[in-house]
Amino acid sequence: MRRGRLWSLLSQMEPGFYLLLAASALLFVGAIIVDLHSDDFRMLNFMVLQKWLGLFCGRPILYVWMFILFAVLLALGINTCLCTGKYVRHVYLSGITVRKAGIILFHLSFLLFLAGHLVYECTGSAETVVLNKGTVSRLSGARLSLEPAMLQRTHVDVAGRQVRMGTRTSITIRDSAGGIATIHPESMKPAFSMGYSFHVGLHEKGLSDEQIRIIVRKSPALCIFIVGAAGIVIAFLLFIFGTGPFRLKVSKKRS
Amino acid sequence: MNVISGCFEYCTVAALISYTASAVLVFVRMRRAGSVLVMAGFAVNLIALVSRGHIGDDWYFFPMIDEPHLIPAVIAVCVFPLIRGKLRTDAMTVMGLLVMTTLIAVISQADPPIPTIKGTPVVASLFFLSEAVATALFLMAGAVACAILPAKNPVKESWNGLVLWGFTIFTLCQILGALWAFIGWSYPFSWSTRHLLSASIWCFYGAILHLRYISMDTKAKALLTIPGIIPVVFMVYHHEITILLGGVP
Numbered sequence: 001m002r003r004g005r006l007w008s009l010l011s012q013m014e015p016g017f018y019l020l021l022a023a024s025a026l027l028f029v030g031a032i033i034v035d036l037h038s039d040d041f042r043m044l045n046f047m048v049l050q051k052w053l054g055l056f057c058g059r060p061i062l063y064v065w066m067f068i069l070f071a072v073l074l075a076l077g078i079n080t081c082l083c084t085g086k087y088v089r090h091v092y093l094s095g096i097t098v099r100k101a102g103i104i105l106f107h108l109s110f111l112l113f114l115a116g117h118l119v120y121e122c123t124g125s126a127e128t129v130v131l132n133k134g135t136v137s138r139l140s141g142a143r144l145s146l147e148p149a150m151l152q153r154t155h156v157d158v159a160g161r162q163v164r165m166g167t168r169t170s171i172t173i174r175d176s177a178g179g180i181a182t183i184h185p186e187s188m189k190p191a192f193s194m195g196y197s198f199h200v201g202l203h204e205k206g207l208s209d210e211q212i213r214i215i216v217r218k219s220p221a222l223c224i225f226i227v228g229a230a231g232i233v234i235a236f237l238l239f240i241f242g243t244g245p246f247r248l249k250v251s252k253k254r255s
Numbered sequence: 256m257n258v259i260s261g262c263f264e265y266c267t268v269a270a271l272i273s274y275t276a277s278a279v280l281v282f283v284r285m286r287r288a289g290s291v292l293v294m295a296g297f298a299v300n301l302i303a304l305v306s307r308g309h310i311g312d313d314w315y316f317f318p319m320i321d322e323p324h325l326i327p328a329v330i331a332v333c334v335f336p337l338i339r340g341k342l343r344t345d346a347m348t349v350m351g352l353l354v355m356t357t358l359i360a361v362i363s364q365a366d367p368p369i370p371t372i373k374g375t376p377v378v379a380s381l382f383f384l385s386e387a388v389a390t391a392l393f394l395m396a397g398a399v400a401c402a403i404l405p406a407k408n409p410v411k412e413s414w415n416g417l418v419l420w421g422f423t424i425f426t427l428c429q430i431l432g433a434l435w436a437f438i439g440w441s442y443p444f445s446w447s448t449r450h451l452l453s454a455s456i457w458c459f460y461g462a463i464l465h466l467r468y469i470s471m472d473t474k475a476k477a478l479l480t481i482p483g484i485i486p487v488v489f490m491v492y493h494h495e496i497t498i499l500l501g502g503v504p
Contacts, residue, residue, distance in 0.1 A: 013468050020462035027455035028486050031448045041446040117444065126441065158369055159311035166372040187372045188439050199441040202373065215441040225443055229430045236423055 010075070011082035019076040026069045037062060046126040077114045080107055099242025102235045109231030112224055120221035128201065131171070133210040142196060142216050143176045151212055167200050169212050266303035270296045270327065271357040278350040281338055290338050297331040304328060307367040317374035318367035320383045322390065322491050327357040329391035345413060348402035349395050363495050378435045385428035390487050392421030393460060397484040400477040409473045414480055422460045429453060452490040459483045
């Protein structure tokens with residue numbers, strides 16, 4: 001009985017509104033906390049949720065807002081799912097328009113983003129290594145060995161000051177199965193190979209001319225984000241073409 | 256730094272004077288003269304923005320779209336139809352916002368940032384451009400919501416259009432931001448102040464968009480819309496706020 005009541009409450013738009021406000025407030029509080037403890041939170045960008053739980057147990061007061069945020073986002077996901085389902089049913093009965101299709105697609109894309117974030121936080125790997133030119137370095141997590149053959153740093157003169165404008169490198173990768181590939185990542189231009197993305201680190205303090213910092217990341221969530229982003233762009237186009245002077249009509253009312 | 260002889264500093268001050276004068280003219284119901292001065296202010300504001308891009312002997316796009324300096328220009332463009340329209344209170348409040356944001360740009364007067372590798376991708380420029388437009392629309396929505404508070408029985412939720420367009424542009428901006436963060440730092444989302452504030456603003460205005468489906472008094476809806484200004488101001492003027500509080504930006 002109680003479960004049924006909770007279900008019907010979650011399938012209404014009003015709780016969704018308050019959940020969005022709650023998520024916003026929690027994220028704002030989180031932003032202030034992160035601003036004050038930026039070093040503690042920076043490592044979370046290279047850590048999966050399972051490992052983060054260990055940190056949470058150690059310092060619950062610092063991370064409790066994140067825990068509440070995850071619960072609110074979960075409830076919001078369920079609410080969006082139920083409300084969108086109800087809306088789809090209503091649209092099916094009353095007849096679809098371009099604008100309504102845009103609204104449905106936007107909410108589905110939002111759900112994809114929420115799911116993508118869950119996958120992003122729980123799966124994948126990220127590792128930062130400092131490579132020496134001509135030396136083979138093994139990654140502990142990714143089971144790859146990397147050997148930079150070429151390393152080139154470019155500088156430009158800006159108003160009499162030498163400003164670093166990026167680093168380019170050429171790296172030979174070998175995996176545990178004997179596969180070999182050569183990639184050419186640059187600053188702000190990652191390379192993709194063997195299911196991983198290879199990023200040249202922008203932070204170069206403490207590195208010699210023969211060294212480079214590389215971030216190796218594997219994240220299955222990226223595909224979900226790409227689909228979600230495409231969905232949102234299409235949804236906005238549908239919404240724009242379904243409203244105002246561009247209005248298109250495609251449907252007939254079903255009886 | 257050899258910036259075109261501090262041109263942008265004088266132009267920002269000139270834009271502030273022009274916007275203030277136009278606000279006074281709109282207040283005394285001289286709408287046509289007010290519109291002309293807003294246009295003049297916008298032209299000077301644009302010169303200020305473009306001159307920020309001249310560093311050394313080259314032109315760079317990235318410093319031209321520095322948000323605290325770009326937001327007044329966006330508001331000036333949007334306030335133009337408001338001045339000529341019938342909603343005088345809305346126009347006055349947004350004019351006040353325009354003067355305030357320009358004043359902050361004048362006070363902060365930070366030198367244009369030295370171009371770095373982070374700002375070279377097109378996606379970075381598009382991100383800041385879209386964010387400036389979206390945040391300007393959000394600030395205007397907050398101002399318009401403030402404007403209806405003194406009314407006895409307000410009916411029209413005139414901030415809805417601003418929130419809708421702001422939200423649309425802000426969502427696209429978040430996609431661009433995620434792409435920029437991924438190609439530069441390897442993650443599309445990070446546990447940082449900037450990303451969390453953006454997410455907070457997105458959720459807030461997402462909620463405000465659903466207000467029209469919730470039975471509530473128009474004034475209560477306006478009161479709910481106004482707090483959105485807080486995270487927006489905190490995000491855009493984070494650098495200035497940190498300096499004001501005595502911290503290192």
